[in-house]
Amino acid sequence: MKAMILAAGTGTRLKPLTDGMPKALVPIKGIPMLEHVITKIKAAGFTSIIINIHHFGEQIIDFLALKDNFGMDIKISDERNYLLDTGGGIKHANCYLDGEEPFLVHNVDIFTDVDLTTMYDSHINSKSLATLLVSRRQTSRQLLFNKEERLCGWRNRETGEVKSNTPQFDPSIHFEYAFGGIHVISPEIFRLMDAWTGNFSIINFYLSVCAKYPIGLYTENDMQLIDAGKPKGLELARRLLP
Secondary structure, three states, X not given: OEEEEEOOOOOHHHOOHHHOOOHHHOEEOOEEHHHHHHHHHHHOOOOEEEEEEOOOHHXXXXXXHHOHHHHOEEEEEEOOOOOOHHHHHHHHOHHHHOOOOOEEEEEOOEEEOOOHHHHHHHHHHHOOOEEXXXXXXXXXXXXXXXXXXXXXXXXXXXXXXXXXXXOOOOHHHOEEEEEEEEEEEOOOHHHHOOOOOOOXXXXXXXXXXXXXXXXXXXXXXXXXEEEOOOHXXXXXXXXXXX
């Protein structure tokens, strides 16, 4: 099974920690974020990992070499010349990810006790184009799903902005969830990305196709989910992780 770790971000919210290192190597209890995520993905049965790099990307390459790739097949998707955002980064890595099986995508700064194997199996059973980890976490930006648990739109509660390609979309009758930075994607997605070039958000791509192609959700009761890409989340991770 294949997985991709999105590790190319500049880590602006964690400055000054990221003034001299990539966000992926910021330590939590003495262990870099990237190592925590690789360990979790490996334990879930994934055997091949693609990692995209940009900010201080050579440090990630050196770190993986020092760790002998954690005994896994790890490949680098190099974005050091041009940061491609989440959707562009996934498309850029299609030479590694395309094939017969769905693949996992995991943000490097997300820490959760969600069972990745169960989530992966749930995606296979759902026949969705993609399955997104979501929670009831309070945030200004919410994904909107219908009663069949299919993505239909997006809303920014602070600005009132709404995005949807669903005809006569009414956000008030949909269920709000916060995206958890982990998804399982079927490789058919690459055929739908032909017209998308350069840097683009994977969420904006999902919103553009969800009226025709099912984008589902996955969640677990009482799951722990921490976004360590911002100072409060990083401190929480440092207190709560074993």
